[in-house]
Amino acid sequence: MAFLLLIEDDEAVRTALEMGLTRQGHRVITAPTGEDGLKLLREQRPDLIVLDVMLPGIDGFEVCRRIRRTDQLPIILLTARSDDIDVVVGLESGADDYVVKPVQGRVLDARIRAVMRRGERESNDAATFGPIVIDRAAMAVTKNGEDLQLTPTELRLLLELSRRPGQALSRQQLLRLVWEHDYLGDSRLVDACVQRLRAKVEDVPSSPKLIRTVRGVGYRLDNPQ
Amino acid sequence: MAFLLLIEDDEAVRTALEMGLTRQGHRVITAPTGEDGLKLLREQRPDLIVLDVMLPGIDGFEVCRRIRRTDQLPIILLTARSDDIDVVVGLESGADDYVVKPVQGRVLDARIRAVMRRGERESNDAATFGPIVIDRAAMAVTKNGEDLQLTPTELRLLLELSRRPGQALSRQQLLRLVWEHDYLGDSRLVDACVQRLRAKVEDVPSSPKLIRTVRGVGYRLDNPQ
DNA sequence: GCCCGACTGTCACAGCGGTGTCACAGCGGT
DNA sequence: ACCGCTGTGACACCGCTGTGACAGTCGGGC
Numbered sequence: 421m422a423f424l425l426l427i428e429d430d431e432a433v434r435t436a437l438e439m440g441l442t443r444q445g446h447r448v449i450t451a452p453t454g455e456d457g458l459k460l461l462r463e464q465r466p467d468l469i470v471l472d473v474m475l476p477g478i479d480g481f482e483v484c485r486r487i488r489r490t491d492q493l494p495i496i497l498l499t500a501r502s503d504d505i506d507v508v509v510g511l512e513s514g515a516d517d518y519v520v521k522p523v524q525g526r527v528l529d530a531r532i533r534a535v536m537r538r539g540e541r542e543s544n545d546a547a548t549f550g551p552i553v554i555d556r557a558a559m560a561v562t563k564n565g566e567d568l569q570l571t572p573t574e575l576r577l578l579l580e581l582s583r584r585p586g587q588a589l590s591r592q593q594l595l596r597l598v599w600e601h602d603y604l605g606d607s608r609l610v611d612a613c614v615q616r617l618r619a620k621v622e623d624v625p626s627s628p629k630l631i632r633t634v635r636g637v638g639y640r641l642d643n644p645q
Numbered sequence: 646m647a648f649l650l651l652i653e654d655d656e657a658v659r660t661a662l663e664m665g666l667t668r669q670g671h672r673v674i675t676a677p678t679g680e681d682g683l684k685l686l687r688e689q690r691p692d693l694i695v696l697d698v699m700l701p702g703i704d705g706f707e708v709c710r711r712i713r714r715t716d717q718l719p720i721i722l723l724t725a726r727s728d729d730i731d732v733v734v735g736l737e738s739g740a741d742d743y744v745v746k747p748v749q750g751r752v753l754d755a756r757i758r759a760v761m762r763r764g765e766r767e768s769n770d771a772a773t774f775g776p777i778v779i780d781r782a783a784m785a786v787t788k789n790g791e792d793l794q795l796t797p798t799e800l801r802l803l804l805e806l807s808r809r810p811g812q813a814l815s816r817q818q819l820l821r822l823v824w825e826h827d828y829l830g831d832s833r834l835v836d837a838c839v840q841r842l843r844a845k846v847e848d849v850p851s852s853p854k855l856i857r858t859v860r861g862v863g864y865r866l867d868n869p870q
Numbered sequence: 871g872c873c874c875g876a877c878t879g880t881c882a883c884a885g886c887g888g889t890g891t892c893a894c895a896g897c898g899g900t
Numbered sequence: 901a902c903c904g905c906t907g908t909g910a911c912a913c914c915g916c917t918g919t920g921a922c923a924g925t926c927g928g929g930c
Contacts, residue, residue: 588784634784636797
């Protein structure tokens with residue numbers, strides 16, 4: 421599901437969490453100290469970091485700050501007991517979430533997913549959906565390698581859908597995300613834009629494989645095998 | 646531990662609960678009215694909502710219903726006295742739990758953890774019932790890995806049942822949850838929809854293993870071994 | 871074990887509502 | 901001034917949905 425770096429000095433906790441998270445479908449690399457962690461971060465570029473606060477050498481907060489100097493990836497802090505948390509210090513050093521030890525893989529996994537969902541908006545990586553490649557940095561979309569000329573609105577719509585792949589979005593949500601409207605009269609606005617986007621994106625616009633209709637709800641961008 | 650939105654008009658109660666919950670390790674944001682709460686919900690996407698029932702303007706039940714139109718996150722209702730609770734109304738407007746005021750942060754924290762634990766299986770992750778997998782984010786249902794084409798009403802019905810696995814729901818409750826009707830004439834409406842859902846979901850629709858009939862009451866979604 | 875009443879399953883059908891589609895006019899950018 | 905993007909309303913289509921009637925089933929009382 422995600423590519424994680426786990427920084428934790430206690431070997432028992434480390435291996436337990438590593439196994440738990442691997443079982444949840446994540447790819448996990450680990451480091452026992454902050455220094456090792458920062459090195460691994462540079463070498464392997466994980467998607468998310470799970471970071472123990474109490475570390476030998478530089479502590480978790482400091483690791484957090486150093487990461488934030490150069491990277492924006494999500495960071496989840498692990499802390500030993502709830503009263504040890506200094507929320508303010510943690511937030512100010514740039515963490516996205518906390519989990520209190522002792523923690524089970526399931527719980528941590530749920531938090532990871534939550535943070536990743538939150539963070540998906542800001543991701544700048546290229547995304548691929550079948551023949552479609554969305555390059556967020558270039559704000560360009562290609563189909564089978566050829567440039568697609570999307571209009572601004574079509575592009576925003578595709579971007580919002582692609583930030584939540586596989587998730588159904590209601591017309592209301594899309595109106596807010598793409599058009600920044602707050603109300604939905606009876607309007608074919610979203611449908612019309614989806615139609616135009618499908619005409620450019622789908623191989624067979626009349627039987628769409630990428631932008632699926634979810635009846636009674638809205639639309640969803642799928643990733644075909 | 647969790648990222649909470651607390652909606653409560655009484656400032657003394659609000660700040661007291663906010664402090665208590667923060668001390669328990671939660672990250673808390675607050676709103677004094679339903680409108681403010683709904684706005685914050687959209688902007689900040691908390692994991693869980695603690696919601697006072699008595700609010701100026703739109704009341705807690707109504708806030709609850711509006712949230713449920715677009716979001717699945719857990720909702721805990723705060724109510725002033727136990728005899729004020731209309732448990733049925735509350736459940737039907739989509740709340741996950743109740744706490745009776747006056748409430749201490751510790752108690753509320755325990756309920757929050759309980760609801761979150763319950764919610765981890767449900768929330769946006771997939772729920773499994775025998776061969777059926779319900780992907781709430783995608784609003785899609787599969788049986789043995791194959792896509793089931795559920796109609797909007799069938800899907801809403803299945804979602805409401807799956808939010809309370811093993812719990813019998815009356816036709817009246819289902820009417821409110823799925824159809825937002827308030828009255829129950831003598832109608833085969835729920836039965837008819839259950840029948841259609843069973844036809845798609847069950848292996849042997851005539852002897853259902855998932856959607857069980859509870860005679861004299863209604864229906865219940867079971868999780869067979 | 872039988873009967874009866876109440877409850878539930880089933881079905882066909884007509885109406886309706888949601889969705890796809892399109893053309894057009896206004897608007898803004900070039 | 902021109903051109904292309906956008907939002908709107910109209911319209912058609914299709915499949916969902918609620919209804920009512922009837923059949924089947926269950927459970928309790930005797």
